[in-house]
Amino acid sequence: MNNFKERIATELIAVRNRSLAYTEAEDDLLVRQHSPLMSPLVWDLAHVGNYEELWVLREAGGITPLRPEIDDLYDAFKHPRKDRPSLPILGPGEARRYIGGVRGRVLDVLDAIDPDSPDPLHRNAFVFGLVIQHEHQHDETMLATLQLSREPGLVRDGDLPPGGSGGAEEVFIPAGPFLMGTGTQPWAYDNERPAHQVDLPAYWIDRLPVGNLAYAAFIDDGGYDDPRWWTPEGWHWRQESHAAAPLFWTRDGGTWWRTRFGRPEPVPMDEPVQHVCWYEADAYARWAGRRLPTEAEWEKACGWDPSAGRARKYPWGDDDPGPGRANLGHRAARPAPLGAFPAGASAYGVEQMIGDVWEWTASLFLPYPGFRSFPYREYSEVFFGKDYRVLRGGSWAADPAAVRTTFRNWDHPIRRQIFSGFRCARSAGPEQA
Incomplete structure (x- = not known):
């Protein structure tokens, strides 16, 4: 062999x-x-x-x-x-x-x-x-x-590097074309193909995922009770579900707690928020005066190398993920602190785009131009349409073998049990563009 x-x-x-x-x-x-x-x-x-x-x-x-x-x-x-x-x-x-x-x-x-x-x-x-x-x-x-x-003692935990402090909150992505998807990754799925050029206007994207501290501020400001921040479908979900915080969160006095694999613990405010659905992510973004990035915006910020004029397999390049670049493969049973992986930054300087939490995007799950099903329709094709939103990046529970900048995940916008979070974006003004 x-x-x-x-x-x-x-x-x-x-x-x-x-x-x-x-x-x-x-x-x-x-x-x-x-x-x-x-x-x-x-x-x-x-x-x-x-x-x-x-x-x-x-x-x-x-x-x-x-x-x-x-x-x-x-x-x-x-x-x-x-x-x-x-x-x-x-x-x-x-x-x-x-x-x-x-x-x-x-x-x-x-x-x-x-x-x-x-x-x-x-x-x-x-x-x-x-x-x-x-x-x-x-x-x-x-x-x-x-x-x-909620059974304790079944899932191992592990150590993670400390978070980082400082750095810009947002990263500017200049206008221009990039190559989205892939025609070269041998194990890429059909929905990642074919590679095609997408020309985007300039925009800003968060350097890091939205953290628990920022999300708690949205809750404390009455974000779950104000229909201004929710789409009509999202507000209907909010009323039907009675959700008032991310899944597995509870408040005891002035402290937020979460149950993680059967054990209660204070919510670490320096981690990316996890277990939020698309409607919650979208409402937070509106409350913050922002929006969710499209998946094209997400992929360009993650994988495009403007100086080389080519796409990278991972944000940092084509080398496999290592312990200093990303939180993948169940290294620990939780997201890493914000700013823990500066060595894993993309060519534009956006961090923690691979690992930690799946990131909701604004986009519906749709085929790329020239899409062809392979090796069976039920992997991707039957899910295309208005019922599913795209997630990108992979979580702490995703293995490096199943993650790359072009990988597309998708789920119903009400799903919260998945290891999902998000980051925000905003369009650049005329003077910036």
């Missing part, structure tokens, strides 16, 4: 160890549904194995199906999350045996695959990038489920 394939094998082992670590718990916790928004953890565990079987073993390897009778149970488009506990899904022990059996055959396919093949699933080992990223995404979903369970 050559070095390229050895690196893929290492990634496969790492992501599987992660999935197993998040499901090292009593069977009752794994089979229970902790929220109708989420699947039982054991469903996610077997689903990642079934996805591997479908795409690596059957589609890429031509191997006879191992368990075709369970395909329907793990088809995410046939069964909404709220209905999955009623399905005859595999129990924890059987799920572990099944995914282990699939994985052994997956490594055989990896050994035989030709990454120079014209077959798009084989070329650059795309099918392995597909399953590795898919499993990491489900691992992040598992972490969201574990947070909703």
